[in-house]
Amino acid sequence: xxxxxxxxxxxxxxxxxxxxxxxxxxxxxxxxxxxxxxxxxxxxxxxxxxxxxxxxxxxxxxxxxxxxxxxxxxxxxxxxxxxxxxxxxxxxxxxxxxxxxxxxxxxxxxxxxxxxxxxxxxxxxxxxxxxxxxxxxxxxxxxxxxxxxxxxxxxxxxxxxxxxxxxxxxxxxxxxxxxxxxxxxxxxx
Amino acid sequence: xxxxxxxxxxxxxxxxxxxxxxxxxxxxxxxxxxxxxxxxxxxxxxxxxxxxxxxxxxxxxxxxxxxxxxxxxxxxxxxxxxxxxxxxxxxxxxxxxxxxxxxxxxxxxxxxxxxxxxxxxxxxxxxxxxxxxxxxxxxxxxxxxxxxxxxxxxxxxxxxxxxxxxxxxxxxxxxxxxxxxxxxxxxxxxxxxxxxxxxxxxxxxxxxxxxxxxxxxxxxxxxxxxxxxxxxxxxxxxxxxxxxxxxxxxxxxxxxxxxxxxxxxxxxxxxxxxxxxxxxxxxxxxxxxxxxxxxxxxxxxxxxxxxxxxxxxxxxxxxxxxxxxxxxxxxxxxxxxxxxxxxxxxxxxxxxxxxxxxxxxxxxxxxxxxxxxxxxxxxxxxxxxxxxxxxxxxxxxxxxxxxxxxxxx
Numbered sequence: 001x002x003x004x005x006x007x008x009x010x011x012x013x014x015x016x017x018x019x020x021x022x023x024x025x026x027x028x029x030x031x032x033x034x035x036x037x038x039x040x041x042x043x044x045x046x047x048x049x050x051x052x053x054x055x056x057x058x059x060x061x062x063x064x065x066x067x068x069x070x071x072x073x074x075x076x077x078x079x080x081x082x083x084x085x086x087x088x089x090x091x092x093x094x095x096x097x098x099x100x101x102x103x104x105x106x107x108x109x110x111x112x113x114x115x116x117x118x119x120x121x122x123x124x125x126x127x128x129x130x131x132x133x134x135x136x137x138x139x140x141x142x143x144x145x146x147x148x149x150x151x152x153x154x155x156x157x158x159x160x161x162x163x164x165x166x167x168x169x170x171x172x173x174x175x176x177x178x179x180x181x182x183x184x185x186x187x188x189x
Numbered sequence: 190x191x192x193x194x195x196x197x198x199x200x201x202x203x204x205x206x207x208x209x210x211x212x213x214x215x216x217x218x219x220x221x222x223x224x225x226x227x228x229x230x231x232x233x234x235x236x237x238x239x240x241x242x243x244x245x246x247x248x249x250x251x252x253x254x255x256x257x258x259x260x261x262x263x264x265x266x267x268x269x270x271x272x273x274x275x276x277x278x279x280x281x282x283x284x285x286x287x288x289x290x291x292x293x294x295x296x297x298x299x300x301x302x303x304x305x306x307x308x309x310x311x312x313x314x315x316x317x318x319x320x321x322x323x324x325x326x327x328x329x330x331x332x333x334x335x336x337x338x339x340x341x342x343x344x345x346x347x348x349x350x351x352x353x354x355x356x357x358x359x360x361x362x363x364x365x366x367x368x369x370x371x372x373x374x375x376x377x378x379x380x381x382x383x384x385x386x387x388x389x390x391x392x393x394x395x396x397x398x399x400x401x402x403x404x405x406x407x408x409x410x411x412x413x414x415x416x417x418x419x420x421x422x423x424x425x426x427x428x429x430x431x432x433x434x435x436x437x438x439x440x441x442x443x444x445x446x447x448x449x450x451x452x453x454x455x456x457x458x459x460x461x462x463x464x465x466x467x468x469x470x471x472x473x474x475x476x477x478x479x480x481x482x483x484x485x486x487x488x489x490x491x492x493x494x495x496x497x498x499x500x501x502x503x504x505x506x507x508x509x510x511x512x513x514x515x516x517x518x519x520x521x522x523x524x525x526x527x528x529x530x531x532x533x534x535x536x537x538x539x540x541x542x543x544x545x546x547x548x549x550x551x552x553x554x555x556x557x558x559x560x561x562x563x564x565x566x567x568x569x570x571x572x573x574x575x576x577x578x579x580x581x582x583x584x585x586x587x588x589x590x591x592x593x594x595x596x597x598x
Binding site: 021022024025028032033036037038040041048049052053056057060061128132143144146147148174175178179182 | 192195197200204211215217219221222
């Protein structure tokens with residue numbers, strides 16, 4: 001999950017892709033795996049498949065809007081992915097279980113791909129899942145961009161379009177909540 | 190305690206994508222790129238457009254939402270396979286010959302065209318409320334989405350959305366709701382948490398416009414197509430089935446030979462299930478400006494697919510009656526796994542369908558209806574609509590479209 005080093009090249013590729021769209025596959029090749037793993041961590045593998053792909057389709061369509069002065073391509077991509085993840089949860093509420101849809105389509109997914117809130121229940125202990133669920137969605141975004149995508153504060157500020165200072169304050173608040181929730185759970189055992 | 194580390198350890202290391210997943214995603218991107226290359230429109234202006242937000246436009250979100258919704262359901266649902274057949278209070282789907290539906294499809298050929306494309310849709314879901322005075326069902330999570338597109342060189346698309354009030358689902362439910370004191374808010378179980386819906390309507394927002402699409406529309410396979418591009422789609426059902434129900438043709442746009450080679454595209458690489466075909470057809474009929482003959486052809490194409498049945502006497506949540514194309518009922522079991530309360534646990538069967546107006550051939554709704562009551566829906570009758578997208582309007586018009594002020598009845 002380490003950051004691809006050539007940040008400047010990324011921006012140049014995006015700029016070049018305006019005239020030569022094929023160049024954009026270079027952005028894909030560099031970042032797809034990292035974006036996939038981040039999304040997969042948050043939503044489970046089944047959703048990661050679609051959401052990670054959609055991230056790059058959106059990025060491609062919106063590449064004219066990319067402003068290198070505002071931060072790196074990587075942060076921009078994770079911002080798009082994070083918004084898609086958020087949309088996922090809104091859809092969850094709206095559509096409740098409409099959707100045996102994917103579940104039915106992919107019976108092989110079974111337990112492996114089931115999703116609880118933002119958390120893959122298979123890999124996360126229930127108390128951690130509960131602690132994460134206690135965070136606001138904004139706090140969760142910040143925590144998981146650090147924990148799963150290794151983004152720095154500045155990158156997160158770019159990704160989420162929030163001030164640098166806000167990243168730190170959200171992270172602190174989230175840490176406090178997690179600490180409280182996790183220590184209670186541990187003592188209770 | 191390092192909380193971040195605990196979170197990271199807790200998640201473990203998400204596995205990287207498989208080769209197959211990587212190739213599929215890359216192909217989708219390549220197809221989008223190829224579509225842009227073959228587009229006669231000029232490439233995006235090199236000067237960066239004013240940067241307002243990374244992305245806006247709920248249609249995009251909507252598309253993803255639908256996708257997403259599918260996965261979300263996995264949270265609480267264990268699908269145990271297709272319904273074994275009628276047992277207890279199951280509605281027998283009234284099978285019709287394919288010929289009967291063909292007449293409905295023929296009506297779709299007569300739809301008018303115009304300067305603007307507009308659609309107005311409502312999504313929502315059914316929830317059961319269980320007060321001491323007796324249970325009743327409401328439609329909640331109701332939102333209305335308005336989209337209008339002006340085609341042509343100076344064209345563009347605007348989106349708008351508002352929340353709609355929650356309401357009792359049927360007259361019987363309304364009576365039970367009154368007995369409960371006509372509450373104006375409803376606490377419901379949603380997936381893995383409680384959520385409250387109210388009888389208050391939201392107002393339309395300011396709307397968002399999409400600067401990227403230039404009066405174009407999303408077509409199959411993530412393509413951006415002009416109105417005229419849609420006119421080049423075939424009208425023959427088997428050709429449309431090929432374009433929409435396989436990844437072979439990328440929605441009628443053949444894969445460029447170099448891409449075929451590069452990504453080893455094989456015909457039928459990803460076969461669609463009846464459900465995927467039905468959902469894809471619904472998406473196309475709701476959101477794509479298909480010429481009437483293409484619409485009709487696509488309806489015929491879906492009707493002819495294995496695993497798709499015709500159902501008479503379908504009713505949507507707006508009370509409109511129609512003929513539906515449906516997939517076989519599926520058995521759903523909800524367990525206590527995610528904290529689901531007792532009353533919401535248990536098994537039931539449901540069927541997903543597209544409902545058409547038999548007089549005009551228009552799509553009325555995409556919905557999931559209860560076929561065998563049980564679990565959370567034990568008291569409901571077969572035919573109750575559990576989840577839905579209703580179309581208030583979708584089509585061409587000559588007057589500039591505006592979101593309707595009036596609430597849907």
